[in-house]
Amino acid sequence: MSYFNNTFWFKRFAMIISFIIVSLILWNTYVFFQRFKQDERSKMEIFASAIKEFESNTDLNASFNLENKVLEKIKGIPLILTDENDAIISYHNLNEKKATDSIYLKKQLLVMKRQNAPITINYVKDKKQFVYYRNSDLLYKLTYYPIALLLILVLFLSVVYQFFSSNKIAEQNKLWTGMAKETAHQIGTPLSSLLGWIAILKTENVSKDYISEIEKDVYRLSTIANRFSKIGSLPELQKQNIVEETKKAYDYLKSRTSTQISFNFEAQNSIINVLLNNELYGWVIENLIKNAVDAMQGKGKINVIIKEYEKQVKIFVSDTGKGIPKSQFKQIFKPGFTTKKRGWGLGLSLSKRIINNYHKGKIHVLKSEPNKGTTFEIVLNKAI
Structure with missing residues (x-):
């Protein structure tokens, strides 16, 4: 303070x-x-x-x-x-x-x-x-001197303002990074306990289906903790099958979403290798699908389509929701921007950082029409 x-x-x-x-x-x-x-x-x-x-x-x-x-x-x-x-x-x-x-x-x-x-x-x-x-010419030049001085002052103040703003943002980023890492650390303790309880349940006469679902949620919590622990540090990228990793996030949310929403998944090939951090990439897909569900207010259709090109792979996530005004195509990726009554406005901002900064790809709104839906496009380079 x-x-x-x-x-x-x-x-x-x-x-x-x-x-x-x-x-x-x-x-x-x-x-x-x-x-x-x-x-x-x-x-x-x-x-x-x-x-x-x-x-x-x-x-x-x-x-x-x-x-x-x-x-x-x-x-x-x-x-x-x-x-x-x-x-x-x-x-x-x-x-x-x-x-x-x-x-x-x-x-x-x-x-x-x-x-x-x-x-x-x-x-x-x-x-x-x-x-x-x-x-005289000298006197003429002298009349423009105050204007030049004011321009220099404005430039100087702009530099000073940018300096302090960047320092403030850096300080805030450190605060958020520390909070995220501490959250991940705190989640780790009950996770260990839950894994122990799952082991006990396996020895009891409990339905395997129940245990399987609990394990999925515990794995989900573990994934979330790992994501938060990676905030603020450069993640490690490995050669992964993007079709499989996209399908994991897709399947998890599909099974936990209203049956009034129909899901469709398509991929040109079953194996397309890309340098990925699967936990962070899965976070992006989940953010896009969750936003799509919110935009449709629990009823509609979500399409996830993967297309392979010579050097790139493109992932399209579309919905039949209320759409996004064209004037907000870039604003929605800014931290804090949200149209929801509840929310921090960080999901798409983090998604852009994960795709653009960490994976050297691109994410943007491909198209959107009012009351017809929105399509997001993710572009990534294929692994050599």
């Missing part, structure tokens, strides 16, 4: 610190942007003063040198000099090839008018010129 509390407060603290840091950076960026913009304005005012000086100075060499020095200072800041009627007199720091097009110059002039107020030059009585300019 302390781990989750510490994680909760650490995440909150990290978010607050991140927000403060980003706010300070954005504020400093804004201040720098305004200063840089003011600096460009000052340069334009110097340029305007130089133009005025140039117009009134009779020394052409001195004026030419002054203009060159000023132009060197404002390098990188696009500008256009116009008269009172917006006629373009000259331009600087624009694309030389594009600037030969008058339409391009007019568009640039409109951009400049939107960005900055013009600087007026009064060099002769009743005559004015105007200096229009737009932000």
Whole structure:
């Protein structure tokens, strides 16, 4: 519990610190942007003063040198000099090839008018010129800096969130694994006792049929205990006949299901070898058949069909139940997802993990129609 509390407060603290840091950076960026913009304005005012000086100075060499020095200072800041009627007199720091097009110059002039107020030059009585300019490329890049910073922050927070989420999930998985193994251990004690009682019953005058059924249930409990003990560890796969292993799970549930449900089992061949952990694979088949029984509400038909291909074997489990909406085809395999009033929503999630992760196969909903039924497909590689 302390781990989750510490994680909760650490995440909150990290978010607050991140927000403060980003706010300070954005504020400093804004201040720098305004200063840089003011600096460009000052340069334009110097340029305007130089133009005025140039117009009134009779020394052409001195004026030419002054203009060159000023132009060197404002390098990188696009500008256009116009008269009172917006006629373009000259331009600087624009694309030389594009600037030969008058339409391009007019568009640039409109951009400049939107960005900055013009600087007026009064060099002769009743005559004015105007200096229009737009932000330099450096200033443009600076405007996108906060956006880039926010994207980096979002990425950083996403990584942090994923890190803590994965840690939380890993911690929960350890808890579930420990509970499963402890359950298997606890089941082991009464199982041993039951086996002893079965041995005693065999010596008494008890029907062999009764003892056989009890043995089946005890074997079933033993299988369940073994399944739980394997959770969290990589199971051992052995070459097994998948037809036989599927039939075992099928027969067990068939004999313990309502007679209002008809069962059908088909297989192309009697022997198809696959690398299996028979206990875990049997768990998958049982989950699918149990879900089918629930979907049909105790009345309908279940088909289990095995088809062999060149390199693969496919197992189809279908029912005539209420069906699954297409939007839930993938959701039903997520842990905790269930449409039942009672249930943990772990059966199909575990089935997918057993087939996909342990057996390197695939399990999915092949097709489903409302009130007509659902077909699950399991695909496994054949043993070489």
